[in-house]
Amino acid sequence: MDYLIGVDLGTTSTKAVLFDTAGNVIASSNKGYTLYRDEPDMAEEDLNEIFEAFMDAMTEVARAAKDGTILAVSFSSAMHSLIALDENWTPLTRVITWADARAVKYTEELKESGVGNEIYAKTGTPIHPMAPLSKLRWLKNEKPDIYNKAAHYLGIKEYLFHRLFGANKMDYSIASGTGMFNIFNLDWDEQALELTGVTKDQLPQPVEPYEIERGMDEVYAQVIGIPADTPFVYGAGDGPLSNLGVNAIQPGVAAITIGTSGAIRVVTDKPRIDPKARTFTYALDRDHWVVGGPVNNGGDVFRWARDKMFDAESSTAALLGIDTYDLLTEIASKIPAGSDGLIFHPYLGGERAPIWDANARGSFFGLNHGHTRAHMARAVLEGIVFNIYMVSLALEEVVGDLKSIQGTGGFARSPLWRQMMADIFEQPVTVPTAFESGALAATVMAQKALGMIDSLDVIGDMIGSSNTYAPNPENYEAYRELAPIFIRLSRQLQTEYKNIADFQRKHVAHK
CATH class of the missing domain: 3.30.420.40 (ATPase, nucleotide binding domain)
Structure with missing residues (x-):
């Protein structure tokens, strides 16, 4: 052979x-x-x-x-x-x-x-x-x-x-x-x-x-x-x-990857530059140019949530021979779309697209007495996807409307994340096998x-063959309300990112 x-x-x-x-x-x-x-x-x-x-x-x-x-x-x-x-x-x-x-x-x-x-x-x-x-x-x-x-x-x-x-x-x-x-x-x-x-x-x-x-x-x-x-x-x-x-090389077909980090990309026949400098243009070859935006914060943020907030569950999962991430997504799935009004900005490692701010820092917004760790788990997952969605809005200004989405990376193994992606984007998400x-x-x-x-x-x-997840109207109604809040917050908080990052560099021992 x-x-x-x-x-x-x-x-x-x-x-x-x-x-x-x-x-x-x-x-x-x-x-x-x-x-x-x-x-x-x-x-x-x-x-x-x-x-x-x-x-x-x-x-x-x-x-x-x-x-x-x-x-x-x-x-x-x-x-x-x-x-x-x-x-x-x-x-x-x-x-x-x-x-x-x-x-x-x-x-x-x-x-x-x-x-x-x-x-x-x-x-x-x-x-x-x-x-x-x-x-x-x-x-x-x-x-x-x-x-x-x-x-x-x-x-x-x-x-x-x-x-x-x-x-x-x-x-x-x-x-x-x-x-x-x-x-x-x-x-x-x-x-x-x-x-x-x-x-x-x-x-x-x-x-x-x-x-x-x-x-x-x-x-x-x-x-x-x-x-x-x-x-x-x-x-x-x-x-x-x-x-x-993932065969996303035709016009308007977006590939969304969430692994350690993440990105959304569309292939064009020539380089395309964003007047606002929010997107990249990289070569596949001289006839195929990939326009998109990368994010620093993908699966590594979910790993942070696992290690810092669900340490006991991780130990239990290990004893039972269950994948910890599967356990966490199961916990998150019990919470309704929108996490009862809890929003998470996933900027634990600074951020690239669309804000391109290495000083960016993560935050929960909207916490109240009714929120639990399960809410926080779902909000973390939603925040990662909201951030990719925010990049997609900038991308569409450069390449036009997205026609379909192909998903890949570690998130593609999670049915909850696939559905969440379809609901937030209000578009079918196809995941090749x-x-x-x-x-x-x-x-x-x-x-x-x-x-x-x-x-x-x-x-x-x-x-x-591929699996396709269609948007769920019961979920995307909540996301329609929360997405604009997520976007406005990211802009408002950006005025203080440098100040808190400078404080951390000065006072917090690196671990």
């Missing part, structure tokens, strides 16, 4: 999935690693831990393909990461991830100067601490020893390819999330580079997502158990590939790179 491997380089784990050429999962392996938060606003990963996770996951799935041929390996990767390396390609930093917010000061400077809007209009990446543009300005000012020694800057996927092949390339998709890549001429932007003090020679060569590397280091090839000349396709960013993975959507999409790009297919549309034949 012929096989393809899709690798998903994530924020807290790397997954390798073995598919046959029809898109059926044959084997998978998921290896986790630590997201280091040693100081306020830090979010870093260890390069060796990620590389070992990749090697272990690849070795396990390659073993399952011993009776056939692996045609190619292709990648989905978390975006916005940054690694500084010296002239000998020795890392000077860990992986500074998208979630790292230490560049907030330099981000605010760019916004206040007006230069940020000029850069956004050319790069499609909103001005935010997540972007390498801001991270490099932070390095230059706060870590001059590292900045002055750095000869190369890579992201995590580019580091992996360099270590395996000695390559120094970055696909258009990942490049389009750096804040330094001109999405109209597909090259590094001179004005953005000037702002960082970095030259083109310090950055990888931009290439098509269909670019192929061969000739892996023999040592690594032997460990994995595959031929050294196995084609490795660069693939794309995890956000754009999420749309492809192919949960490994990012890895599957990466292998479809590999098939195109190898000339096996002519169009990405073949993904529609691979994702299997």
Whole structure:
């Protein structure tokens, strides 16, 4: 048999999935690693831990393909990461991830100067601490020893390819999330580079997502158990590939992903810039552009609720062999839509779209004597979805009305969350049964790179049957009333986010 491997380089784990050429999962392996938060606003990963996770996951799935041929390996990767390396390609930093917010000061400077809007209009990446543009300005000012020694800057996927092949390339998709890549001429932007003090020679060569590397280091090839000349396709960013993975690449079809973080995205045939700078535009390839908004606060907020408010239930669930999240959603499902007037803003980790404020903080609003922890659990879930809905309103101003919604990510496994999404958006939500959507999409790009297919549309034949959830009128009446309150509150509270964030940085020990 012929096989393809899709690798998903994530924020807290790397997954390798073995598919046959029809898109059926044959084997998978998921290896986790630590997201280091040693100081306020830090979010870093260890390069060796990620590389070992990749090697272990690849070795396990390659073993399952011993009776056939692996045609190619292709990648989905978390975006916005940054690694500084010296002239000998020795890392000077860990992986500074998208979630790292230490560049907030330099981000605010760019916004206040007006230069940020000029850069956004050319790069499609909103001005935010997540972007390498801001991270490099932070390095230059706060870590001059590292900045002055750095000869190369890579992201995590580019580091992996360099270590395996000695390559120094970055696909258009990942490049389009750096804040330094001109999405109209597909090259590094001179004005953005000037702002960082970095030259083109310090950055990888931009290439098509269909670019192929061969000739892996023999040592690594032997460990994995595959031929050294196995084609490795660069693939794309995890956000754009999420749309492809759920067949949301037609106009007006939105993909909503809620995993650790979340996003809503629509594919267009060309880059589209939001005059208010609320949405991003990232490349899938030169013919498919993903316009949307990412949120910092998705499933990780639900995890916070589990750990901080339902610790006893978590212990009970573990003893009974029940998934804690299933138990919490069951508890939340007993509360009516709208949580009896309790609203939760989920900004525990700052926020990206639509407010783009790294100082944002979470809050419950409307608490009264009748509210219980069960109300708080449901309000947390609703707040995450309300926030995505708020992003969708901005998105529609840029791309037009949404015609349908495809759901993916960890939330897609929860019937309560699926129904909640349909009710708040007042639109049917379809969830394809192919949960490994990012890895599957990466292998479809590999098939195109190898000339096996002519169009990405073949993904529609691979994702299997779907479950569709229709809006429940009894629920969306409540959400119609609460959504405007949620939106107005987010704007009103924004005037105090910086003040409370500064207080926390000054007085609260980081944990």
